[in-house]
Amino acid sequence: MEYKEFLESKIVIAENFGTTIDTELLSDKLLPHQKTIVPWCIEGGRRAIFASFGLGKSMMQLEIAKQVIAITGKPFLICMPLAVVGEFKRDNEFLNTGYEIEYIRDTDDLPVQLLEDRIVAKYQDDSDYLKTDDHLLDVLAYQRLLSKQNPRDFNFELKIYVTNYERVRKGDIDPLKFGGVSFDEASILRNLKTETTNYVLQYFKQIPYRFVATATPTPNDFIEILNYADYLGVIDRGHALTRFFQRDSTKAGHLTLYENKKEEFWKWVATWAVFINKPSDLGFDDHGYDLPKLNIVEIEVQNLTDDVITNKKGDIVMFKDTTKSLVDVSREKSESIALRVDKAFDIVQENGIDKNWILWHHLESERIAIEKKFKSEAHHNDLQSVYGSQTNAEKEDLLIDFSEGKYQILSTKPKIAGSGCNLQHHCHNMIFVGIDYKFNDFIQAIHRCYRFGQKFEVNVYLLFTQNEHEVLKTLKEKWQNHIELQTEMINLVREYGLNTNKIKSDMKRQIFQNRRSATVAGATVYNEDTTIIHQEMPDNHTDMILTSIPFGDHYEYSDNYNDFGHNYGNDGFFSQMDYLTPELLRTLKPGRIAAIHVKDRIRYSHQTGQCFTKIEDFSGRTVAHFEKHGFHLVGKITITTDVVRENNQTYRLTWGEQRKDATKMGVGLPEYVLLFRKAPSESNNAYADDPVIKKIDEYLLSLWQLDAHAYWKSSGDRFLSFEELSKADMKYVFNKWKEFDKSTVYNFQEHLRVCEDLSKVDRLSKLFMTIPPTSSNDLVWTDINRMNTLNANQANRKREKHICPLQLDIIDRLIYRFTNEGDLVDDPFGGLFSTAHQSLKLNRRAISAELNPNYYDDGLFYLKALEYKLSVPTLFDMLSA
Structure with missing residues (x-):
């Protein structure tokens, strides 16, 4: 396809995996907004209903179940929290789906539909049935059933089966028996790190029709939404993380939604999830959908003491620590139980002893204190508690009884009864005995x-103490974020309805079309898609290509679809490179070098489906890609990295895990500069059409030997002793080690001994590698200064740092080695124009393209500063004049 078509194909929307149904088949008892959402879900096949409380999620799930059973010929499964089964049964009777609801604990116990009955039914419906292969297969299956060879081969009776998440957690439910599944109030999917969620993702993703029906997701760094998307199969979670979220290179797992990606993110979500607070969000009448007033009453309980106050370290302090420490929060809750329970009792006494109440708590000790306090009073002796050690049947019976007004006060935890239950008909008062x-x-x-x-x-x-203001503040902030999230999505629903095609059409505006360019000294730079720039360049135009290509879809550098990092996996990345690399070959002079900076990629367990982290050979794929397009690999330069720093960013090489099981630990990942060559025009010798010539006094014999040498180290001499190390300054130790390691034959045991001696005196850093292996070989560079980038200037100017900067001394060494003065150096992925910057300093010319407008502006600033510096006459120039 044409390049523009390729870019448009990258627009991220959820595909349709389902079937278009005749809306005339929908139940007349559905409300208008429900009749709109149900067929949209079935057509998508994998959709989420994020509907506010009371909008009929159970009704919509039951109607979806009815339609999917008819489509697939298999039963439907609805997973739900405790005490919700009764609601579904009542709604099913009202809706009259035609299918019985049955609660199951284990799919092994399910009855199968008798194939004899099925055969008879088909015969009555279709007289030609006896002539078909289906008839023969059914008869054979029926015979196997009678012989009980493998009864699990047969379909269940066509019903709507329901179960609790506890059964899913235990692995009692075999998902392959169902044609569709819906997760009601899907708290099970909020965290991808649990074994339960891993089980769900591994097995339930095999069901063709999958749905989620829950209230608006909570603003927990948006991860909950990505988990739903991953389960539904509308996008790979790793792809979504890369596409929309900024990674913190100093802290693994910390993600922030890019500010400039918010609109695109919500539009993408709107292609597979419907957010609705009221029917009017979809253009329908809100009659009967007005919420009553919500009164939030904050009551501070004074938790004072005459005892000595200590902090979590045991130090005596004047006031209690009110930080966000979970240890402090837990201690405060434990110390104030009696005070808060007494206050809760007073609230009930003062505001309605004859009313129904819910007492929410979090600790078992709180439950015991509540029971002791309330049951001692005649008015409240019918208080009932729902708690963890009860059977599921006991919990459900108690919750259903309270929903029907059969007792006055319910005491329970939010994690037990806070999801799914409808308790509004007989209760409108509640107390959070703790927060x-x-x-x-x-x-x-x-x-x-x-x-x-x-x-x-x-x-x-x-209820909270004077030491829990931070907890209350955090809850309020999250509530505000929750409202903002709802507002974002509701506005999209009101603008687009459920029209995915309209959203996709609008998203095409994010293809880059605001080109800028500038020429500074001998450098020409562009704010444009690099592929388009290279398509416009003449043949055999540049003398060297020097760049750090994006590492697949690991990062995105800009907010539009031209970005090479915005692709689905490495396959997508190299598909876009297929448009650029032939242009790089065409525009490079014959015989010249393309130096490509790369690094292999870490693939985490949630990306691979394995239980351990592995390495993806990205550098190998880069070699194969460039060779496919006509380049020839002529060398690899290895740049070692700091394994301790890498572990602090990835947590995959931890010392503790190494001690538990060494087989799961790999090694640190070096970086590479891959050296590719374009074949010369003439094949009678290996020289470039325009060779890079070095004078003998510039390129000494000693340097040539190091360039050509294969890197080997073995055995050697001793370094500083333990006594010397314990007394010496660390800067002195580091410099002496560098000198020693370069001047002696390497000895691994001696290197290990020095590390152990430093550890004994608590001088072996956990933040960086204290005494790394060094190299005297030009093919393995260990002396790279990682801070020697234009990012240092970015930090000083309080500007955004480039995500993957290439160090300036690497650039210098490559430019000097493979170009002549006056040559034109091409960097297709300019970033902050570091390559162009160093090219000018080394009396070369440069051309570079950068898609990110901010990087372009900052890079242009550095080039202009260098131009001024180069143009200012030196004192020697003035004296000569």
């Missing part, structure tokens, strides 16, 4: 009563 940082549990618990259909104002009392 914590878990916003999702908090907001879900509130909405057990505060939902559409509630006829009374809902009163929510929050």
